Structures are given as structure tokens and as C-alpha cells.
Amino acid sequence: MRTVAASTSSRAAALLSVTAFVACADSASVDDDPLPLIELAASAIEVLGTSESLAVVRDLEVLPDGSVWVLNSQEPYFMGFGADGESLGAHGSPGGGPDEFPMPSAFVAGGWEGEAWVLDLLHHALIRISRPDADSEEFSLASTSVPRGSVRSGMSMLDASVRTARLGREIVVPHSTATMAGGVLQFRFGLLGADLIAVDPETGGTRTLVALGDVLEDPSGDFSASEGGFPLWYRLWASCGENLVRVYDRVTNQLRGFDGAGTEVNPIDLPPVPFTEVSPRQFAGAVFALRQAEVTGDVAARLTREDSLRLLNQMADMVQGAPHELASYLPRYVDFRCDENGTIWLQPLDLDTGGLSGGPLWLRIEADGAARDARLPERFDALRFTASRIWGVSRDEFDRPSVASIPLPAR
Numbered sequence: 199m200r201t202v203a204a205s206t207s208s209r210a211a212a213l214l215s216v217t218a219f220v221a222c223a224d225s226a227s228v229d230d231d232p233l234p235l236i237e238l239a240a241s242a243i244e245v246l247g248t249s250e251s252l253a254v255v256r257d258l259e260v261l262p263d264g265s266v267w268v269l270n271s272q273e274p275y276f277m278g279f280g281a282d283g284e285s286l287g288a289h290g291s292p293g294g295g296p297d298e299f300p301m302p303s304a305f306v307a308g309g310w311e312g313e314a315w316v317l318d319l320l321h322h323a324l325i326r327i328s329r330p331d332a333d334s335e336e337f338s339l340a341s342t343s344v345p346r347g348s349v350r351s352g353m354s355m356l357d358a359s360v361r362t363a364r365l366g367r368e369i370v371v372p373h374s375t376a377t378m379a380g381g382v383l384q385f386r387f388g389l390l391g392a393d394l395i396a397v398d399p400e401t402g403g404t405r406t407l408v409a410l411g412d413v414l415e416d417p418s419g420d421f422s423a424s425e426g427g428f429p430l431w432y433r434l435w436a437s438c439g440e441n442l443v444r445v446y447d448r449v450t451n452q453l454r455g456f457d458g459a460g461t462e463v464n465p466i467d468l469p470p471v472p473f474t475e476v477s478p479r480q481f482a483g484a485v486f487a488l489r490q491a492e493v494t495g496d497v498a499a500r501l502t503r504e505d506s507l508r509l510l511n512q513m514a515d516m517v518q519g520a521p522h523e524l525a526s527y528l529p530r531y532v533d534f535r536c537d538e539n540g541t542i543w544l545q546p547l548d549l550d551t552g553g554l555s556g557g558p559l560w561l562r563i564e565a566d567g568a569a570r571d572a573r574l575p576e577r578f579d580a581l582r583f584t585a586s587r588i589w590g591v592s593r594d595e596f597d598r599p600s601v602a603s604i605p606l607p608a609r
Contacts, residue, residue, distance in 0.1 A: 233469065233571045236562065238604050240575035243592050247279035248600035251288060255591045255599055256359065258581040259305040259314040266589065266601055267305070267314040267328050275302050276316070276327045279601055287330040296334060299325070301358065307535075307582075308364030308437060310399060317362050317371070322346045324362070324369065324399070339371060343404040344395055350374045352389040352433025363437035366458055368396040370407060370437060383428045387418060390433045394443060396458075407443065408456045415449040430485065430554060432529045434544075438536035446534055446544075453534075453542065453563075466563065471530050472546040475521035482513035483552040484528055489513055532556045537583045540565040543572075545580075578604065 246266060254271035261267070264281030278286030290299050300320035309315065314328035325336040340346055351360040351372045362371045373395040376388025391411030397404050410433070417431065434446040441458040444466075451471060455463040476484075486509070490501060493509065501509065517524065532555055533545035541564050548557030558574045574580060574588065582589040585606075592602035 233561070233569055236570055236572040236607065238572065238574050238588075238606075240578070242604050243575060243578060243602050244605070245283075245592060246601045246603065247283045247285065248598070249277055249285070249288065252277065252599050252601075255579070255581070255601070257304045258589055258591070258601070259307070259309060260582050260584060260589050261309060261314060261328065262312050265328070268591075268601060269302060269305060269316060275299055276314075276330070278314075278328060278330070286328075289330040290327065294320075297330075304359045304361060306362045306364055306369055308538075310364055310369065317349070317360055319349065319358070319360065322349065337399050337402065339397060341402065341404055343406075344371070344373055344397070348373050348375060350376070350389055350392060352386075352392060352431070361435065363443075365396060365407075365437050365443060366440050367400070368398050368458075370394050370396055370443060372433070372435075386428055387416070390417070390431060392433065394435065394445075394456075406460070407458075408445075408460045410445060413456075413462065414445070414447055414454070417448045430528055432532060434531060434534035436534050436536045436542075438542065439538070439540045442540065444534075444536065444542070446531060448530065451530075453544075466542070466567070468544070469561070469569065473530075473549065474525050476524040476528060476549065477521060478517035478524070479510075479514040480549045481517050481519075481524045481528070482510055484547070484549065484554055486510060486513065487553055529554065531561075533580075535580075535583050537585050539585050541583070541585070543580075543583050574604065578602070 251274055252268070252270060255268045256271055257269040259267050265278060265286060267276055267278045269275060270277060273291040274288035275290030277288045280286055289297055290302070292298060292300060294300055299316070299318050301318055303317045303319050306315040306317065306324060313326050315324045316327050317324055321336070322340050323336045323338045325334065339349060349360055349371050353359055353361065360372060362369055372392040374389050374392035376385050378385050391414070393409045394407045395404055396407045418429070431448055436444055438444045442455055442463070444453045444455045447454045447465070450465070451468050452465040453468065454465045457463055490509065494501070529547050531544050532547050535543045541562065544561040545556035546559065546561065548555065548559070551557045558576055560572045560574065560580070561569065562572045563569045577593045578590055580588050580590040587603045587605055589603045591599045593599050
């Protein structure tokens with residue numbers, strides 16, 4: 199078992215100039231001494247429940263009573279399953295009326311008052327969804343500090359999800375004043391430097407927990423955008439206990455920590471970055487969906503296998519830049535979660551999977567610094583981690599989803 203130390207690091211400059219746009223084959227690994235591996239078998243998956251209405255599960259929340267609620271990609275937006283798998287109801291449709299949600303984004307990680315709450319971006323409010331038969335309850339985020347439209351994240355360019363999380367008796371939301379006035383590139387950098395704002399649901403009061411643009415070094419370095427090109431990094435953060443938020447720092451390759459007062463605590467040095475070189479074809483595969491949306495006008499559109507391959511080859515031929523430049527253009531990690539005990543889970547970008555997404559491998563760092571790799575079963579998408587289980591969605595050979603979990607081995 200390897201221990202990851204807490205320390206400070208020097209700045210690493212890194213960026214590139216590229217022309218365009220997808221994933222497969224070889225990447226250069228930088229770690230010749232692999233971490234100990236936790237292998238989780240598909241036979242260990244325990245299915246809680248499913249529904250014919252379940253499409254793509256965008257988020258999932260596990261409540262203290264063992265029930266699970268999911269955010270679906272189509273109506274009904276919300277489906278609940280009891281601890282024994284019984285249906286707790288399904289509700290939520292698009293629109294602006296009662297029990298209608300114009301833009302549901304993601305659940306509040308950690309919940310509130312033992313219930314599941316969703317952030318709806320157009321309502322600019324957090325809305326309770328785990329009592330479908332009760333009167334609607336919500337609290338608005340609108341204030342002079344957090345005006346409408348300012349709750350934004352630095353997550354995927356293809357994903358409208360905005361992370362929020364409970365921190366003690368407050369809820370943390372990302373806040374950005376970035377606009378398109380300075381162009382797409384400056385807007386993107388503005389999202390990466392969003393403040394983390396703590397909101398008190400009981401009083402409506404807000405405070406700046408940490409201004410990320412002030413405490414994190416600018417990762418852009420000497421980056422100069424080429425035609426159509428801009429960095430695809432994510433701003434990854436998570437609440438890692440009752441009084442700690444951690445943020446991934448791309449420049450230092452660390453997880454920086456801030457307590458409930460915004461005071462910085464010791465950072466965690468991460469293992470060497472997952473890859474240092476990316477081939478033109480891998481790069482084309484990573485950003486294929488962006489280019490497909492540009493070509494078809496719809497990111498959800500399905501191209502034939504032949505058309506996809508043709509577009510992929512065209513993109514790979516267009517890509518310019520040395521392998522190390524292409525690598526620094528892409529995110530290193532695409533997801534970051536913590537359990538209630540502060541155990542950290544980081545998902546590296548998987549160049550073999552395609553798209554700006556991860557594969558079955560996660561990096562797990564325990565509160566004492568012990569680091570391991572964990573390989574989840576294929577076709578299992580992790581969305582929440584607890585001390586004893588990984589919760590997510592298991593997809594069968596026909597791609598039909600079910601809400602499921604995998605028990606973690608005893609330490």
C-alpha cells in the first residue's frame with residue numbers, strides 16, 4: 199500500500215496550441231511502480247431496483263434510511279427506491295409549474311435534513327424531491343451575492359451538471375461572474391476560477407468559503423488558443439467531511455483542502471499524472487462528441503458506425519501538436535468524490551474509452567494517506583461512495599440501467 203504525503207509542490211507549466219478535436223490506443227504511463235489494486239468483481243454487484251422509465255441516470259443520492267433517489271435524463275426526472283428495493287415513486291417533468299423542473303442539474307451531495315434536494319438552474323433554487331406526496335419545499339439561492347445565472351461549474355463542456363454539497367449546516371455552491379464578453383477562452387478560465395460559496399438554508403445567508411481564482415495558480419500558463427481550440431480541464435471539488443472541502447489543483451497535481459472557515463489545510467500530493475503523451479487519434483477520440491455536435495448540430499445525434507469512423511479519421515488528420523502538448527490540453531481526472539469519512543475517490547480520464555470520460559479504474563486515497571487503485575466492473579457507473587459501498591448504475595448487455603451498489607472489502 200502506498201501512502202500519499204501532504205506537502206507543497208512547484209508550479210508545472212503546460213499548455214499547447216492545437217487546431218482541433220477524439221479516443222483509442224496508446225498513452226504513455228508515467229508510473230512504473232503501480233499502486234496496489236482493489237479488484238471488484240461483477241458478481242459482487244447488488245441490484246436495488248430498476249424501471250422501464252429509467253434512461254440515463256445523471257446523478258444519484260443515498261439517504262440515511264438507505265433509500266436511493268436518482269436524477270433521470272428524461273421525465274419522470276426523479277425515481278426513488280427504498281432500502282429493500284420497493285418503489286418510492288416517480289415524479290418531475292419539464293416546465294415551470296408545480297412539480298415541474300426546467301433545468302434540474304444535480305443533487306446536493308450529502309443531502310439536507312435526511313432528504314434528497316436537487317439544484318434547478320432556472321429556478322435558481324434547491325428543491326426537495328424525496329417526498330413526492332408532500333407539499334413542495336425549496337429555498338432560493340437568489341441574493342445580492344449569488345444573483346440568478348451565477349451558479350456555474352467548471353465541469354464538462356458537454357454536461358450541464360453543477361455540483362453542490364452539504365458542509366456541516368451549510369450548502370456549498372460554485373459561483374462565477376464569468377461572461378462571454380471576453381470570448382469563450384476567458385469564459386472557460388472564469389468558470390475554473392469560480393468561488394465556492396457557503397449558503398445557510400435556514401437563514402438564507404451566504405459567505406465566500408474560498409475564492410478559487412485567488413488561491414489556485416492560473417493553469418493557463420503560456421496557453422494561446424488556436425483556431426477552435428481551448429482547454430478542456432474540469433474544476434473538480436468535493437465536500438470531504440463536516441468541515442473540509444477539497445479541490446483538485448492541476449498546476450501542482452494536488453488536492454488542496456480548505457476548512458469551514460476557508461483556511462487552507464495541508465494539501466495531498468497525488469501520484470504522477472495518469473498520462474503525459476496523447477496521440478492525435480486519442481485526442482480526436484477524447485473530443486469526438488464536441489466535433490460531432492458541431493457537424494450535426496446535436497450532441498445526442500447518432501452517426502452510423504461508418505460515418506463516425508470517417509469523422510474520427512478526419513479529425514485525427516487535422517490535429518496538430520506534439521504528444522505532450524495534446525496531453526496537457528485534456529483533463530487528467532474527470533470525477534472526484536469523497537465518502538462521509540473523508541476517503542477520496544478520483545477517476546482518471548480513460549483514453550481507451552473515448553470521450554472526456556473515465557473507465558473502470560479509480561484512485562482511492564484513505565484519510566490516513568494510503569493510496570490504492572480500484573477497478574470497478576465493466577458497465578458499472580459509480581455516482582456515490584460511502585464507507586462500505588459504491589453506489590451507481592449497472593447496465594446489462596442491452597444497456598438497460600439498474601440502480602445498484604458494490605460492497606467494499608473490509609480494510
